[in-house]
Amino acid sequence: MVKLLMAGLGTAAFAVLFSVPASLYISCGLTGAAGYLVYALLMDAGFSATMATFFATVAVVLLARFLAVWRKAPSTIFLITGVFPLVPGAGIYWTSYYLVTGQMRPALESGFAAVKAAVAIVLAMVMIFEIPGRVFHVSLTGKGRIRHGNHRDNP
């Protein structure tokens, strides 16, 4: 629970760092927290870190696209900030740590784990962005009430 709060707060802090408009801080924080929630739940359920990262990214991207339609802002904003808790920052550290201390085997393992997590993020993003934007519009605004003519749905 504390960690969830921290994920949200940390993500919002990065929203400030990337000068996201102030009205969107909370949405960004929510995206980050949701991603971390999925990650933590799946880890508890015994999934591998790679799988957990994959599904957490799926959640982040879905939420980012919903928020983009709802708040009428580019989804990039929510995506860039929301994915931060999932980026294998710790993996980078451990890899260089083991390398420096001359423990080659753990270095290789943690480096490979970081790459796997990154690939999971890539796959999840690419897959979810294949879903046509109309899906997100209709489910939020009701059928046929697409308000911006043929304006693209901020994918």
Added chain:
Amino acid sequence: MELVAVSRGEADRQVMECAMDAGHILLENGAEIDRVEETMDRICRHYQVTGSSFFVLANGLFASDESWSGGAFADCRHIPVHGARLDRVAAVNQLSREMEEGLYIPQELQEKLKAVRNMPEKPIWLRILASGVGSGCFCVLFGGSWMDCLVSFLAGVVLYAFSLLLVRERLSKLIFSITGGALVTLVCTLCFRLGLGDSLSHMIVGAVIPLVPGVAFTNGIRDIGNEDYIAGIVRLTDAMMVFLGIASGVGLMTMFLREGWMW
């Protein structure tokens, strides 16, 4: 604003310049290639400029237009990779919506775009604080204790102050991430030796997070997903270099401190 009657050719040129400005702002501040192309295209279509075509790379814009009055427009801009200002991306996005509702003539749009370019940055103290809070939060997220969180916060603040006040403009990105990683390690180790914090690793992991190239990484992936392979690879390479820089910075400093080089 004073409105001047212009010829069709002149009007077309104005629209093209609007499109270039919009594209420039988007590309410079962390939008995907697809969004840049689409917005520029949208502006031209809305004002019925039909002969235009664009080519967008990760750090350059090329545009040409053969207008019906016989004149031609060509422009090419080099846009170095910049810090991300997502508020500008959001603002241009909003402008493009408003334009489609028919709120602006090209001249007004150009003024609005200029205003977006001059949007004020967040105050320095707020950004420094945000860097600290981000570091502290992620430290706890990765399993650090509250004391670790505090040290991480401190290191995050020092790191951002370092990046802002000293070296951003002068150091190349790679060197910046190496020195950033090293600085964070130094600060955390010093605090640790002074008896603050429980786990050195967690402190460093948290404090390193503001260096992570989130924008380049995410956009690189999205560009590749959109089949903009050239831009995608450029951006992912950018992100990879920064990741490598951080790792080697942390590694080098750990090695120095471990060998007792400073003690």
